[in-house]
Amino acid sequence: MRGEPDVSPEASAVLAAPAPVRAPVSVASAVRRRRMKIWSIRLALVVLWLGSWEVSATYWIDPFFYSKPSSVWQRLVDWFSSGTSQGSIWEQMSVTLQEAAAGFVLGALAGVVLGILLGRSHLLSDICAPFIKAANAVPRIVLAALFVLWFGLGMSSKIATAFVLVFFAVFFNAFQGAREVDRNLVNNARILGASRFQVLTTIVVPSATSWILASLHSAFGFALIGAVVGEFTGADRGLGLLIDRSRSTFDSAGIYAGMIVITVIALLAEWLITALEKRLLKWRPPAASAEAQI
Amino acid sequence: MSEDPVIELRGASKRFRSGSGGVHTAVRDLTMTVARGEFVAVVGPTGCGKSTTLSLVSGLEPPSDGEALVAGRPVDGIPDGIGYMFQNDAVLPWRSVLDNVAAGPRYRGEAKAAAREKARDWVARVGLGGFESYYPHQLSGGMRKRVALAQTLVNEPSILLMDEPFSALDVQTRALMQDELLRLWSGSNAAVIFVTHDLEEAIALADRVLVMTAGPATVKASFDVPLARPRDVEEIRLTAEFLEIYREIWESLKEEVEETRARGAGRVA
Ligand SMILES: Nc1ncnc2c1ncn2[C@@H]1O[C@H](COP(=O)(O)OP(=O)(O)O)[C@@H](O)[C@H]1O
Ligand SMILES: [Mg+2]
Numbered sequence: 001m002r003g004e005p006d007v008s009p010e011a012s013a014v015l016a017a018p019a020p021v022r023a024p025v026s027v028a029s030a031v032r033r034r035r036m037k038i039w040s041i042r043l044a045l046v047v048l049w050l051g052s053w054e055v056s057a058t059y060w061i062d063p064f065f066y067s068k069p070s071s072v073w074q075r076l077v078d079w080f081s082s083g084t085s086q087g088s089i090w091e092q093m094s095v096t097l098q099e100a101a102a103g104f105v106l107g108a109l110a111g112v113v114l115g116i117l118l119g120r121s122h123l124l125s126d127i128c129a130p131f132i133k134a135a136n137a138v139p140r141i142v143l144a145a146l147f148v149l150w151f152g153l154g155m156s157s158k159i160a161t162a163f164v165l166v167f168f169a170v171f172f173n174a175f176q177g178a179r180e181v182d183r184n185l186v187n188n189a190r191i192l193g194a195s196r197f198q199v200l201t202t203i204v205v206p207s208a209t210s211w212i213l214a215s216l217h218s219a220f221g222f223a224l225i226g227a228v229v230g231e232f233t234g235a236d237r238g239l240g241l242l243i244d245r246s247r248s249t250f251d252s253a254g255i256y257a258g259m260i261v262i263t264v265i266a267l268l269a270e271w272l273i274t275a276l277e278k279r280l281l282k283w284r285p286p287a288a289s290a291e292a293q294i
Numbered sequence: 295m296s297e298d299p300v301i302e303l304r305g306a307s308k309r310f311r312s313g314s315g316g317v318h319t320a321v322r323d324l325t326m327t328v329a330r331g332e333f334v335a336v337v338g339p340t341g342c343g344k345s346t347t348l349s350l351v352s353g354l355e356p357p358s359d360g361e362a363l364v365a366g367r368p369v370d371g372i373p374d375g376i377g378y379m380f381q382n383d384a385v386l387p388w389r390s391v392l393d394n395v396a397a398g399p400r401y402r403g404e405a406k407a408a409a410r411e412k413a414r415d416w417v418a419r420v421g422l423g424g425f426e427s428y429y430p431h432q433l434s435g436g437m438r439k440r441v442a443l444a445q446t447l448v449n450e451p452s453i454l455l456m457d458e459p460f461s462a463l464d465v466q467t468r469a470l471m472q473d474e475l476l477r478l479w480s481g482s483n484a485a486v487i488f489v490t491h492d493l494e495e496a497i498a499l500a501d502r503v504l505v506m507t508a509g510p511a512t513v514k515a516s517f518d519v520p521l522a523r524p525r526d527v528e529e530i531r532l533t534a535e536f537l538e539i540y541r542e543i544w545e546s547l548k549e550e551v552e553e554t555r556a557r558g559a560g561r562v563a
Contacts, residue, residue: 187354188384190372192449193401202397206388283388285431 067252075257085249086242089261096227096239097265099155103162104223111167111219112212115174116204125175132171140164141229148234158235162226166219173215177208210284213277220269224262299327300453300485301351305360307510308346320346322510323360330452331483335496337547338506339554344489345381347511348455351487352378364453377451377484379459385430385441391417392426394441398449416444420474436467443471447478454479454486461490472499472527480524493547497539498527505546508553515546 050069057068079089086092118125118132144161151157181204189203231240239258246254303326312318320343328334338344349355350362353372364373385394392413399409417426420440430438439459446454460468476499479486490496496503497519505514519539521530530536 182384184380184382184384185386188378188380188445189397189401190354191352191376191378192398192445194397195401198401202401203386206386209388281388283390283429283431 063252064250065252067256071253072256072260075251075253076260079257084242085245086237089242092237092239092242093261093265095155095237096158096224096231096262099158099227099230099238100162100220100223100265102155102159103226104166104220106159107163107166107223108170108212108216108219110163111170111215112174112208115171115176115212116178116200116208119175119178119208120200120204136168136172140168141225144226144230144233147230153234153236157233158227158230158238158240161230162223165222165226169219169222170212170215173211174208177211178204180211181207210281213273213280216273216277217270220273221266224266224269228262298330299363300330300365301328301487302326302363302366303347303350303357303360304363306350306357306362307359308343308350308355309358319510321350321357322512324350324512326504326513328485328487330485333479333486333488333499333501335488335490335500335503336506337490337493337496337503337543338511339508339547339551340491342506342509342550342554343511344491344506345457347506348378348457348487348489351453352376352455373453375452376455377446377449377453378455379442379446379457381457381459381461383430383438383442385438385445387430390427390429391422391433391441394430395444395448397445402449412448413444416448417441419478420444420447436463436471439463439471440474443475443478450482452484454484456486456488458490459488460495461492468495469528475499476523476525476527493540493544494531495527497521497536497543498525498530503543505543505550508550508557514550515543517543517546 053066054069057063057066063071078084083089084092118128141161143164144157147157147160151160185203185207186199189199194202227238228240228243231238232244235241239262243255243258246252246258303324306321306324307319308321310318310320324347326334336344336347346355350357351364351369353362353364353369353376356362356369362369364376367373386397389397392410395416396406396409396413399412400406404412414426417423420443422437422440422444425433425437430441433441439462442459460471463471472495486500488496488499493503500519503517503519505517506512507514517539521533521535521539
């Protein structure tokens with residue numbers, strides 16, 4: 001040590017250690033190493049969790065109530081290879097997915113249209129404010145029961161439940177997005193010759209898009225909840241019915257298996273929505289974290 | 295010049311409801327005219343009501359009293375042939391440079407291909423050739439101003455309102471943009487109202503400089519700027535003639551700036 005003051009050997013070793021990693025050449029390998037580390041810790045956590053569940057269900061707790069990973073896995077394999085008590089698993093999935101997707105599309109459309117309309121018209125929003133607040137305060141999930149009475153056991157009652165849940169999630173964001181449009185942009189468009197309708201389509205809607213897309217993430221989750229709860233309430237097909245049947249036969253592995261199937265569907269939808277968002281918002285500057293980070 | 299004013303304000307006033315429930319007068323009893331092809335700069339202390347004056351001419355705000363006329367007709371809605379560069383950036387962040395510039399023609403009913411063709415021409419004319427597909431966040435402040443300029447000029451306005459368009463730019467870029475503006479404006483025969491708080495800029499660009507009073511704004515004095523065109527804004531600042539005009543107008547403007555400062559100090563104290 002060439003006379004540097006007061007640096008203990010340990011400290012200087014610590015200080016020196018990261019230096020080669022920071023060199024530009026090895027940035028890529030540092031990134032790879034970091035990702036490997038994150039993934040291996042994640043994997044370890046999952047193994048730890050499933051392992052301790054399996055072990056405790058084998059030796060201490062009652063697998064009748066808590067099931068265990070191996071039986072859940074077995075149930076999933078059964079469902080996909082030889083079908084469920086209600087028939088083909090694919091049919092149940094497709095029914096629930098159709099209900100959720102229909103409720104999602106209709107609810108999101110209605111939410112966007114009404115949100116933007118009310119967001120742009122102070123008169124309309126003043127008139128409707130108390131009604132919207134009241135409707136939002138209603139415990140909407142209870143409506144599922146009403147919808148089964150109104151629309152029967154088929155898909156339309158589940159679509160209605162999903163619709164109601166999605167609508168409010170999207171509506172408030174679209175409303176806020178339409179409210180917060182930069183007045184400067186609107187004035188500029190009007191000067192450039194835009195009609196009221198053109199201001200709406202070229203300024204208001206794109207401005208509100210990031211707000212709306214943000215709400216769509218949670219909205220598809222709501223649509224699935226609506227469909228499944230609707231199926232709990234009364235249905236002849238669907239994943240909710242499957243879970244409900246598992247419950248009534250004390251088949252806890254079946255409940256977990258149903259949960260897993262629904263989770264995978266939700267994750268896939270989330271991935272699709274993120275891809276859509278990336279496409280629609282490609283004009284946005286990349287988030288500082290994404291660009292600056294290595 | 296005054297026989298054919300394109301823009302005319304007659305005793306125009308504008309009042310706003312202020313935050314505390316009172317009434318705030320931004321512009322009071324303002325009378326001014328701008329002739330076809332005339333370049334008028336408006337200078338005044340910050341907050342005196344310059345932007346409000348432009349909003350009266352553009353039809354974005356109706357006057358509370360008095361009249362605003364464009365091409366001899368009272369302003370009702372946005373008059374034909376108006377171009378307006380706002381004080382704050384108004385380019386659309388979700389559109390590329392080309393589509394930003396094409397916005398005006400598209401709004402006015404031109405087909406997409408024709409609008410883009412026009413836009414491409416104007417993008418090149420403001421010196422942004424090669425940046426057509428960039429998004430605003432990928433451009434510098436000066437380049438965004440060029441986009442805004444092209445967006446405004448592509449409609450070939452006969453009246454051009456500019457609200458401190460270059461005040462956020464660094465000195466070199468500003469001089470460059472001023473030269474470009476004069477180049478693009480010359481021969482267009484457009485009437486210009488150019489708002490600025492920078493007296494040098496006002497004199498370098500304009501045929502006439504209006505000095506506004508401390509708010510509420512009204513015209514305090516009008517000065518002709520008999521400097522020859524075409525002008526090179528960086529050269530012209532150094533001429534004796536320029537300095538003489540500068541001194542004369544500054545005498546008038548100084549009182550208003552000091553008045554505004556005194557009020558600000560009073561409010562803080
Ligand atoms: N929409 C508005 N509502 C209330 N007050 C306003 C509004 N627009 C401008 N003002 C007020 O009018 C005064 C003049 O504003 P402005 O015309 O923007 O000044 P300048 O452009 O000269 O800086 C300011 O005191 C400002 O607060
Ligand atoms: Mg202003």
